[in-house]
């Protein structure tokens with residue numbers, strides 16, 4: 001076991017000193033906290049850069065896992081990082097996969113302290129190698145949204161990550177194309193030979209979807225069916241377009257009726273955002289259509305036997321970046337990791353109209 005340097009007693013972090021929920025952004029504070037204790041499978045990672053995600057703002061607002069014991073203050077948020085291994089637990093060492101000094105990307109575990117800190121403890125099985133071609137800030141944009149898009153498309157919907165004849169030019173409707181998850185999903189689905197129709201409501205977000213490779217972009221603030229008819233035509237007079245795969249990475253309730261109308265017989269809908277109210281499942285019955293859920297923290301939260309799959313996915317995404325088949329979705333770097341900049345990041349995400357990923361890198365005021 002490689003233990004942390006005993007001279008390291010405290011670390012800088014940005015966190016919350018009070019119980020959740022907290023609406024006031026001023027509650028995000030610069031703190032000095034003890035360095036994390038390692039579990040046997042952990043890497044102690046010195047954080048170089050972080051990505052900020054809606055899960056951070058949702059947790060702050062008390063919309064995370066219900067068990068309050070998981071979120072005792074002081075609470076450190078943040079689940080996307082790139083950093084360097086500084087120490088290891090005995091099982092991480094025994095795995096032979098990691099050495100001190102290795103660079104890591106990970107989205108970690110929503111039930112543990114996060115990575116808005118100089119040091120974070122990360123299960124090595126959930127961690128991957130960053131692309132060699134990217135700096136820390138660009139790499140920190142990848143893990144959480146990359147895992148969500150990959151698991152959603154290829155494990156939940158059952159699509160192949162590689163191009164196949166069956167998928168060639170088949171339509172994926174991606175609702176919410178310009179956000180962090182959508183930006184990865186466009187690229188992964190295009191690489192897998194699908195025709196991607198993404199949705200975005202503003203000129204900037206529409207241009208971003210095109211830049212990432214979407215074949216067409218429609219406006220989710222307007223009814224979707226007429227826009228799809230204009231693009232795809234009608235299969236029969238009076239009928240609506242028939243979409244084999246719909247990935248909704250924005251608002252499950254808000255598009256439920258439209259998705260039920262548009263999904264093809266025997267088609268599938270992917271949802272990643274928890275519903276606010278009941279969803280009428282009977283709308284899918286006549287079509288034998290299915291709803292699939294993706295939650296990228298499922299493996300970590302339940303300790304599933306295939307935890308390593310997340311490390312493998314991250315390393316595969318990094319390879320695809322290095323071969324030029326995927327690009328980082330980092331869009332806005334707000335500067336060093338501190339409370340003032342994280343407040344700005346939370347405010348931007350809560351505004352709901354960021355494009356790609358918001359990242360922070362380095363330490364300083």
Ligand SMILES: NC(=O)c1ccc[n+]([C@@H]2O[C@H](COP(=O)([O-])OP(=O)(O)OC[C@H]3O[C@@H](n4cnc5c(N)ncnc54)[C@H](OP(=O)(O)O)[C@@H]3O)[C@@H](O)[C@H]2O)c1
Nearest residue numbers: 054148176178179180181200201202205250272294295296
């Ligand atoms: N289940 C999981 O594992 C998982 C993982 C990651 C994220 N999530 C959840 O998925 C959602 C998206 O995450 P993200 O990181 O992609 O968020 P994000 O980066 O904050 O998404 C921003 C984008 O959302 C779009 N948007 C806003 N309102 C919309 C609406 N009503 N319909 C369609 N698009 C809309 C905006 O596009 P326009 O500006 O063009 O309107 C904007 O570009 C969040 O709720 C997040 O918590 C779940």
